[in-house]
Amino acid sequence: MKNIYIVLLVAIALFSCYDDKGNDDYKELEEVEVVLPDETYNRSFGEKLQITPTVTTSIPENDLMFDWEFYGSLGNWWSKYVSVYQGKVMDFTCVQDDTLLKNDGTYELRLNVTQQSTGRHFYSNVVSVNLVSQVSQLGALVLHGDGTSSDMGVIVAEEFQLTASSSPIVAQVFPNCYSDANGGERIAGKGVWNVQVYPSYGSNAPDNIVLIAVTDQGSAVVNSKTFSRIGEWNDLFYKGLNDGVPQACWNDNYNVYAFDGGDIFQKSYGKSTFTIPSLSGDEYGYELYPLLYRSSGSSSIQGVLFDQKSRGFIAIGQIYDFTRLAPIDVNSDEEETVSAPFNPANMQADLIHMDEGGASGRVLAVMKRDNGEYFMAELDFKASGYSKVPKYIYELNHLDDVKNGEVIDWAFGSSYINMCYYATADGVYRFSADAGKTVTSEALMTVDNTRIQFDGTITLMKILKPVVGKGYYLSNVEMVVGTYGGTAGSGKLYSMEIDPFSGRVQTMNAYTGFDQIYDVSIKGW
DSSP: OHHHHHHHHHHHHHHHHHHHHHHHHOOOOOOOEEEOSOSEEEEETTSEEEEOOEEEOSSOGGGEEEEEEEEEOSSSSSOEEEEEEESSSEEEEOOOOSSSSOSSEEEEEEEEEEETTTTEEEEOOOEEEEEEOOOOOOEEEEEEESSSEEEEEEEEOGGGSSSOOSSOOOOEEETTHHHHHTTTOOEESOEEEEEEEOOTTGGGSGGGOEEEEEESSOEEEEETTTOOEEEOGGGGBGGGOSOSOEEEEEEOSSEEEEEETTEEEEEETTOSSBOSOSBOHHHHTOOBOSOOEEOOSOSSOSEEEEETTTTEEEEEEETTTTEEEEEOOTTTTOSSOOOOSOOTTOOSEEEEEEEEOSSTTOEEEEEEETTSOEEEEEEOTTSSSGGGSEEEEEEOTTSHHHHTTOOOEEEEOTTOTTOEEEEETTEEEEEOOOTTOOOOOEEOBBTTSOBOOOSSEEEEEEEEOOOOTTOOTTTTTEEEEEEEOSSTTOEEEEEEEEETTTTEEEEEEEEEEESEEEEEEEEOO
């Protein structure tokens, strides 16, 4: 037994000598220190999370692999750190999904650095990322561009909110929301119109609320929250049942209406696409002007169209299925010829602009005769019979700007006779629709009789009356005028609240930073 102990002691001694010799040759492996600069990051879904770490090591960087990892589950019952982005500098868009980043909340994030030659892992400090649903910029949606390409921006200001703010809003201008969200890409062509598809009950189907921009060369359908492009005009239609000629789109309480190639499509707020046309212009032989006037108060006229072939107004007896169509002929409901200032079924002129305006419940239509003369017709589509629809004719050719074809836009305020306007390249002018009296115009004035002056060339003038969400609190009294100074970024939008009784300006603001302004609408979602 004693001999066994001696052998063991000798073996231990020999092993100890071997270990000491190994320690003489051992080289300590290099370490990696990884530090993230902040402890907390706050982002909205759809926004980018960009983090530059501090990495301290003597290991060559080509031997290192960088994985940014959120702690969570990919649909399994256990949680772990999941790699979402590879690269030393994080440049990750926080997209809400059904697995890892499901809901608003706080998520743990770390950087995992792997030495590829040894497989060793080094971890940064764990930081918190607070994610919330995208807070969308709400306000005036501005379509503008340089004549060859277009962009969409937003003006966040009190007068462009759906409801009056209980506290002051600091005005902000975001001129390039579309291009900023799409890697610098713009929409090809010169802008024509834009709109937010947000009918009154649209919030019940938020995925169907989109922005549409149309140019003379193309179109874009855009996510209302993030401004990311999700398609084009034709993608709104089921299996290409449209002609691919976007003409107009607007909202109603429950429905969205679209004009495409002379056909009218409609869909409820709960449907994502349009299907077959609700009214085919070719089927009826119509060449429809892209405007649908919704009437109320008349059992016989629920809606009105204008046929550019017959140059007459068409009544729609049932708006939801576009049935009971008939020309609004003053002689159709009388046995004898009726004496009227004009016959809506045969205007013998082209329609230039139509909107609610003049006396309460009336519609004003600017027309151009074959001889080049302009006039304005006042109609009452709430009348009890077709013979009572035509009210007055206002000749306009004595106004030099009108006669010379210098008018670029018309606008009318609903239910107020003094809210009639036209714009030329260098000014905005007001007149009244007063029971057929001769029209006299004046330069747009403030309520204290000061003339409104605009910088640059006027490119747009309109009164905002959107059917968007549950309503817009300045509908019918908010006028916008766009001007352009001829150079990039010289576009300016004037915002004016109108006194509806006098038709004059009560307050005015101006917002800069755009190119040439083509259209303005309200973005309420």
